[in-house]
Amino acid sequence: MKKPKNWNEISVNQFIELKDVDNEVTIISIILDVSEDDLYEMDFKKFLKLVNELEFVSSPLSMTNHSTDFQFNNEHYHLIDLYKMTIGEFIDLENYFKEEYIFNLPKIISILYRKKIDGKIEPYDNWVEEDAIAMGELGVGYVFGVIAKYLEFRRLIYSSYEGLFNMSDDEDIEDEFEIEEDSDSPNEEVENKNAKWGWDALLYKLANENPLKIEEATNLPLIQALNTLSMIKELSL
Amino acid sequence: MKLDKLRLNNNEITIGEYDEYLSIVFNGEYSDIERDTRIIALLSNSTIEEVCALPQSEFNKLQKDLKKLRLKEIYNKTSVTIDDITYKSKSTKYVVKLNVREAYLMNELFEGKPFPTPSVIMGVLFRPEDEMKDYSIKKIMNRSEIFKQLTVDYVLPYLSFNNEEA
Numbered sequence: 001m002k003k004p005k006n007w008n009e010i011s012v013n014q015f016i017e018l019k020d021v022d023n024e025v026t027i028i029s030i031i032l033d034v035s036e037d038d039l040y041e042m043d044f045k046k047f048l049k050l051v052n053e054l055e056f057v058s059s060p061l062s063m064t065n066h067s068t069d070f071q072f073n074n075e076h077y078h079l080i081d082l083y084k085m086t087i088g089e090f091i092d093l094e095n096y097f098k099e100e101y102i103f104n105l106p107k108i109i110s111i112l113y114r115k116k117i118d119g120k121i122e123p124y125d126n127w128v129e130e131d132a133i134a135m136g137e138l139g140v141g142y143v144f145g146v147i148a149k150y151l152e153f154r155r156l157i158y159s160s161y162e163g164l165f166n167m168s169d170d171e172d173i174e175d176e177f178e179i180e181e182d183s184d185s186p187n188e189e190v191e192n193k194n195a196k197w198g199w200d201a202l203l204y205k206l207a208n209e210n211p212l213k214i215e216e217a218t219n220l221p222l223i224q225a226l227n228t229l230s231m232i233k234e235l236s237l
Numbered sequence: 238m239k240l241d242k243l244r245l246n247n248n249e250i251t252i253g254e255y256d257e258y259l260s261i262v263f264n265g266e267y268s269d270i271e272r273d274t275r276i277i278a279l280l281s282n283s284t285i286e287e288v289c290a291l292p293q294s295e296f297n298k299l300q301k302d303l304k305k306l307r308l309k310e311i312y313n314k315t316s317v318t319i320d321d322i323t324y325k326s327k328s329t330k331y332v333v334k335l336n337v338r339e340a341y342l343m344n345e346l347f348e349g350k351p352f353p354t355p356s357v358i359m360g361v362l363f364r365p366e367d368e369m370k371d372y373s374i375k376k377i378m379n380r381s382e383i384f385k386q387l388t389v390d391y392v393l394p395y396l397s398f399n400n401e402e403a
Binding site: 025039040041042044045047 | 370
């Protein structure tokens with residue numbers, strides 16, 4: 001029975017399983033991958049010792065630390081440059097951050113950390129689902145802080161392009177990560193109007209209202225895409 | 238009228254009586270006199286009315302005798318047979334052993350209670366030897382009723398269980 005010493009030795013999948021669990025036996029069962037029945041039969045004093053050894057689980061996971069790169073499953077993964085991501089990546093991340101984003105952590109991580117091929121970050125493609133399965137086994141302590149980094153980036157994007165977005169649904173996530181709001185929220189009228197827009201509508205605009213080119217539009221760099229959309233909106237093109 | 242001699246030794250008091258004794262001791266609404274009256278009645282097989290009818294000097298003597306009540310057991314009894322069923326605990330003669338389930342159950346059963354009921358502790362810790370993994374509350378409570386007839390020395394070492402630890 002291998003006892004993890006810190007959050008780096010707890011996998012992303014285990015971290016997801018631990019969500020909302022407060023029974024010590026269940027927590028230890030998840031961490032050590034032993035059955036609850038076996039733990040319930042364990043000598044109580046030994047169990048208390050075990051609880052003490054695994055005390056780190058009751059401390060919050062660092063939201064500031066994260067690796068910029070790591071070796072995993074014989075591959076070298078790198079944190080992508082957020083400002084260079086495509087609008088397709090951003091939209092997928094937005095979808096994964098909806099509601100219980102914790103359950104989407106492997107997918108979120110597999111978008112934010114990618115392999116380098118010939119010195120270049122591999123392009124974004126349909127491998128996310130496949131890579132996410134592997135990312136579930138990654139030590140959550142190495143990467144969880146990247147969520148806060150991404151959410152800060154996301155907040156800057158939303159405040160920079162506030163005319164395009166409605167931020168009202170996102171306050172809960174940002175509160176969780178204690179991200180400070182330093183700009184005023186869009187006024188209600190704009191929020192209501194923007195709430196009607198889905199990402200599909202934005203991509204449709206970017207694709208010059210040609211549905212056949214929507215896929216192509218998703219590959220546009222995020223900043224360029226948002227600038228273009230702002231221009232289309234301002235000039236009512 | 239003279240009362241029976243107070244029963245003050247381990248082997249003279251049953252677990253059921255000890256349940257009752259603790260419920261009197263931990264009842265904060267009783268005055269000292271009322272508490273002692275009830276305990277004297279319990280340990281002398283008398284009614285409260287009979288104790289109240291005693292001359293003051295006799296009552297004072299019994300109150301002094303109560304201080305001799307010293308319930309202590311050095312060794313753990315780890316099995317007991319009642320009606321051909323053998324009940325066992327996981328402890329050894331010298332070491333009280335609880336598993337996690339037992340500790341959790343006791344915490345659950347005694348949460349918010351002023352004291353852990355000895356007969357219920359027995360019900361949790363002593364299980365039929367062929368049902369050692371059966372922890373159902375219903376069976377625990379049934380067993381606790383059966384164990385009330387045992388002398389208190391069976392349960393005394395197990396009262397050292399620290400409920401706070403769970």
